[in-house]
Amino acid sequence: MLRHPHSNTGVMFAIGDDIVEEVLRFEDPYRSFFYGDSVIEDGSFTLLCEIHPMFLVVPYLLKHAQGCFVPLDQIIVDDEFPAIFMLLENPKLQKALYIACNHKIVYEKTVWQYDEQLLLKWLEQRFERLKKSLLENASLHKAIQEDVRIVSSVKFLDIVLRRYTYSVLCDYIPQSLSLPLKTYLDIQDPDPLKENQVSGDKRKLDDSGEIESYYDPAAKQRKPAALSTAQKKLAAAIYVWRISTYRVRKSIFLKQMWTGNPIRFAASRIPHATRGLNEPTPYGKRMDRLRRRIFSEVVTPTDVKSMKVVRVMSAEPLEQQDDKKVTYYPNLPMFHYLSKLLRLHGLFFDDHIIWRQVQQQLKTNRGKIVCPVIGQGKRAQIRESKK
Structure with missing residues (x-):
């Protein structure tokens, strides 16, 4: 198992x-093979495709x-795929390194340096070799063969073939080298206008000829056929049935609404109602968001309670929070209730927030000593006032 140079997997x-x-x-x-007089149920097969080892070493360079x-x-070091060290003594790799990298000898040991221009020059050689192989072995895609057959141009053949060879070569180089290699090889992107001209399956319209029209001016003047007496009676009966059905449904709806039964489609009007006593305060909305953030997350079960840290109060001083007033915070009994609730579920404040300090600040904001x-x-x- 080795790291793929393009996908990094x-x-x-x-x-x-x-x-x-x-x-x-x-x-x-759903595929089988016939072998002699027997049938092999497993339709899978394995191919071995030769690859130059230099492509596997380029990401490490x-x-x-x-x-x-x-x-x-x-x-050539990889902790995740240690088998890469088996390429150290590969003769093809040693030969390619002298072409694609800078090298020198230090204390009788050869050291290597990455050089982009030398590597692009080596990739150009592989590019020309691959293009020649695709052309000679007739391994071109059917769409490319069709375009070349229609145009019948040597120049167009070379442009399309270079573009196709570049796409094959990019599958085995890092993504960071794709654009420099494209610029170095002068690969031309396909032109949509020319592609439409090349398409041979669609017929071109002749501007000199007249376009056949299927418009019938008499069709607009035609009037619908008159209904018979039976059709008129049927239409009237359908209309009466619809009106009666609507009235029955409306009466059932009003009856359920006044009897207090839950109505499915009446709940959509609740958010549009005016503010009442049951509308949550800004602090209540924030506590709801905090509750959803805490208890809606999936926590890995452990032997101890969850140690997730939750910040209920902001660490900023109150005078720097223009949008928050003293009434934004809960009173002291509610604060103690929230404290017990948080301790019950194993939730704590941040280290820089002290419980006593927060309580004292709240007392000071309310005018208490x-x-x-x-x-x-x-x-x-109180005792002095009673005397």
Whole structure:
């Protein structure tokens, strides 16, 4: 299993002494093979497609040897796919490295550096070789053969063939090299206008000839045929039936509405009602959002309670929050209730927020004395007022 140079995922490769082949497996559940007088039920088959090992090493050159000289054993390193080290002694790879990379000898050891121009030059050689093979072996796509047959132009054949060869070659190089290689090879994008001219399946209209018209001016003047007496009676009966059915449905609807039975399509009017006593406050809406964020998430079950950290109060000072007033926060009993609820579910504040500090700040905002002197608290004031 090696890393594919284009998709960056694991792909099966067969590595020999001087050859590297990609393992391609094709599976079809509704296919069988005839072998002699017997039938093989498994219709899948495996192909070995030879690939130059330099294509597998290019991503590692981009990652480890860009801008510096590095030994080959430090370039071809992959913790996820350690089998890549089997390419170190490949003779084809050694020969290609001298063409596609900068190299020098340091202390009797060859070190390598990534060079984009040299690599593009090497890819151009592979490009020309692949294009020649596609042309000689008649492996072109049917659509390309059809376009070439229609135009019958050597120049057009070369443009289409270069574009097709480039698309095949891009399947085995990193995506970051696709655009530089396209510019280096001068690959021309297809022109939609020319493609429409090339299409031979559609007939071209002759501007000099007259266009046949199917418009019938007499059709607009035709009047609908008169209904017979039986058809008029049938239409009147259908109209009466619809009116009576509508009245029955309306009476049933009003009866259910006044008796208090739930009505399915009456709930859509609730959001459009005016604000009443049951409309949630801004704080209630925020607590609802917090509840959905906490209890709607899927938590991995553990032996202890969930340790998710939830921030109920903002860490910003109150004077910096223009859109929030003192009435935005709950009163002290509600605060204690929320505290117990959060502790029950194993939810805590952030480390920089202290419970006592928040409570004291809320008391101060309401005009209460925080930590009064003994004899000057609320109970002492009540006793003094009773004397």
